[in-house]
Amino acid sequence: MTATTTTATARTAPAPRGPRGLTWLMLRLHRSALWFWLMLLAVAAGALLWAYGPGAEAAWEEFRRMDCGPTGTPDLSCDYAGPAYQDYDLALALAAGLLTVAPLLVAAWAGGALTGRELENGTARLAWVQSVSPARWLAAKLAVPAAVLTTGALALTALHRLVWASDGELRDGWREWHSTTTYIVNGPLLIAYLLLGLAVGVLAGLLLGRALPALAAAAAALVALLTALDAVRPHLWPAETLVDKEQYPDWIGMVVDDGALTADGTRIDDPICVDDARCLAEHDVVGFYRDYHPAGHFWPLQLMETALVLALTALALLAAFRLLRRRTH
Numbered sequence: 001m002t003a004t005t006t007t008a009t010a011r012t013a014p015a016p017r018g019p020r021g022l023t024w025l026m027l028r029l030h031r032s033a034l035w036f037w038l039m040l041l042a043v044a045a046g047a048l049l050w051a052y053g054p055g056a057e058a059a060w061e062e063f064r065r066m067d068c069g070p071t072g073t074p075d076l077s078c079d080y081a082g083p084a085y086q087d088y089d090l091a092l093a094l095a096a097g098l099l100t101v102a103p104l105l106v107a108a109w110a111g112g113a114l115t116g117r118e119l120e121n122g123t124a125r126l127a128w129v130q131s132v133s134p135a136r137w138l139a140a141k142l143a144v145p146a147a148v149l150t151t152g153a154l155a156l157t158a159l160h161r162l163v164w165a166s167d168g169e170l171r172d173g174w175r176e177w178h179s180t181t182t183y184i185v186n187g188p189l190l191i192a193y194l195l196l197g198l199a200v201g202v203l204a205g206l207l208l209g210r211a212l213p214a215l216a217a218a219a220a221a222l223v224a225l226l227t228a229l230d231a232v233r234p235h236l237w238p239a240e241t242l243v244d245k246e247q248y249p250d251w252i253g254m255v256v257d258d259g260a261l262t263a264d265g266t267r268i269d270d271p272i273c274v275d276d277a278r279c280l281a282e283h284d285v286v287g288f289y290r291d292y293h294p295a296g297h298f299w300p301l302q303l304m305e306t307a308l309v310l311a312l313t314a315l316a317l318l319a320a321f322r323l324l325r326r327r328t329h
Contacts, residue, residue, distance in 0.1 A: 110201025
């Protein structure tokens with residue numbers, strides 16, 4: 001009778017309450033990283049909201065008091081920016097800077113804590129010999145952080161674009177659309193870079209299997225990739241060209257290349273003798289050119305680079321799954 005009662009009790013025992021599964025386990029194991037990400041987003045959002053409201057209002061009032069231009073519109077004719085505008089610009093720089101450095105932090109975390117540490121202390125192999133396959137383990141390691149990162153970055157990108165669109169005249173001549181931090185956080189490129197950092201970090205963790213070396217390798221690899229992508233960026237879309245036969249063309253937009261033109265249209269390095277007729281004749285210079293991207297090229301450049309970064313991310317993920325499969329079979 002006792003055995004029967006025990007069996008019945010076991011069969012009718014309620015299932016444990018609360019979240020379960022790999023997703024919940026991931027969030028529990030890496031709750032410190034989750035809180036850090038939420039705090040980073042909160043600081044960036046706070047800076048942007050302040051810049052959108054009281055920061056912009058104070059800067060405008062300061063420019064009006066300075067009588068900067070006939071309508072108080074700031075431009076390069078201003079001798080300097082006052083404290084109010086410096087605070088406004090600092091808030092924008094802080095928000096954009098935090099978001100821009102986030103992919104590097106993600107890569108270091110993914111290499112060190114997300115994969116490298118679990119391989120080093122054996123918890124990954126313990127999970128593999130139980131009910132979780134290596135492929136499913138890696139998929140969870142990627143999917144949960146990717147969802148959290150994408151959601152947060154999407155919200156902050158939308159907020160940054162709102163602030164950027166609201167006070168365009170306030171930044172005219174001071175902060176350009178193509179500056180690296182602004183360019184990255186003003187479109188989907190931020191999300192692509194975060195996912196690339198995650199993929200590179202995971203691959204480094206699987207390759208090295210130790211937390212600290214994987215952390216360092218992931219950070220170094222991502223820095224190298226970001227540097228290369230920054231150099232490639234101006235060449236991802238056909239540039240426009242300004243030509244002037246008398247002087248240097250205006251310096252506008254994202255400048256790709258400039259130099260001098262000879263009589264037959266050949267481009268040469270600028271001999272730096274724009275006012276010296278004899279020097280110009282010796283080099284057969286008849287004008288000057290400048291290749292550049294206007295503000296209208298923001299979206300073509302942004303989408304082309306985003307596609308390139310996502311392709312690199314896919315390659316890193318493919319390499320990570322193949323490496324894991326080879327080591328566990």
